[in-house]
Amino acid sequence: MRIAVVGASGRIGREVVDVLKNQGHEVIGITRAAGVDVYTGEGLAEALAGVEAVVDAVNAPTTETAAVTDFFRTIAHNVQRAAAAVAAKRIVLVSIIGIDAFTAGHYAGKLAQEQAYQDGPVPVRIMRAAQFHEFTEMMLDWTTRGDTAYVPKTRTQLVAARTVAEKLAELVVDEAGIERVEIAGPQELNLAAATAKLAARRGNPAHVEEIVDTDDPNHEPQADGALLPGPDAILAGPTFDEWLDRLYPAQP
Template identity: 50%
Template sequence: MNATPATAPTTRKKIAVAGATGRLGRHVVDVLEEQGHDVVAISRAQGVDIVTGDGLAEALHGVEVVIDSAGTPSPDQQVATDFFTSAARNLRAAGEKAGVARIAAVSIIGIEASVVGYNAAKPAHEHALLEGALPVRILRAAQFHEFVPQLLAWGTQGDTGCVPRMGTQLVAARSVAEALVGLALEEGSGTATAPFPEIAGPREESLVGAATAYAAVHGPATVQGVSDPADPERDLFENGGLLPGPHATLAGPAFEEWAEGVN
């Protein structure tokens, strides 16, 4: 099905956003503010640390809903797992004490099959959130459009950018933010059960093809797909393991449209 634009709320709410300054979080804040909600931005820049819990109780005072869009830049599985599980437990415990109605969090399509790295830390994140009594809603998203220039930046040497061979259905972070806000504010109680709702872009594409389209506008001169036979997740990446299921919401804009608008 196709995504619909976010609509104005019928009731103004006080909503906390963890990771409010991040790639997804800043869009979540924008969507909430456009809808007229009171936003509590949670990040270290605001003096709140969800990993240690410092400042969290004060930040959640009077908050009705928590949206967890926080992430870690580390690709290391243990580092990412420690980050996500600590953050989830602190948000859940502080949220229960503050009397929030629910937590909504973002995850990744296909991560239940991941065995290494950042992706393998996300199931632990989901489980840590779901362990408590506080209702939790999880939205699994495809890779963001913004993922492509990041990978190119990491993998470019000279005039050639190297990216992994991967089947994906890239989606704009703004579209994910709109869907996450909608899920967080949806009336009803209780914890959502699997299959979790998913959001992806309008069509399946290869990461190499998307990177080539981006490079045609922004560089580098050439893009090369790489495949590591020693990578235990190579089959998952290359054979559709990260593609959405039939129940996924599909949301534009298409990647090429988004890439043309990037400065």
């Protein structure tokens, strides 16, 4: 099957590309480095020539609400238009669990993206995922000041990016796949506590502090469990501790 992956060089995109290629599919990586700008549409029609399905795993360069909403919405319209022109069978989008409860930032942008895709002519399947295990690495990168990382209070059910990629690959090739599914890890976690485990394995920062940023309009739903999966979600390992042991083995 000839499948295009939008955001093929990103955290999820590169995993999806690897899974699909290992299964014998012809994969077209849609990236700026490959000469395609999905926001402006430059090169997109040519890149999708002969494509039977599209996976959208693109990430945004900003979290500012208006900008990220415009970014994701514009890309959805562009991909829908180009996919329809080549009579693609389906588009599969990776999104985020619980975003209906959020009004700002990245979550609001992803919700706009879902809606824009659903307005288009090509059938869309949406996989809403929990935050990735790898999100703890991003938390340390984003929030560390001096010897302390300040992590927003968040209830989550972290899942491995590779696991999500494998399920996305299943969804894009399955002729009878469902329109919407959730996927999360096997256990609920406190994000700050999980990030602290990672920091301990890395050896820095020295401290991880859980904070509540009342200036963030998303702080209440994050803390109250809006990002947790529903009862029908796919729950799949590895656990966070298993992932941590594999990537950051404990020192003897």
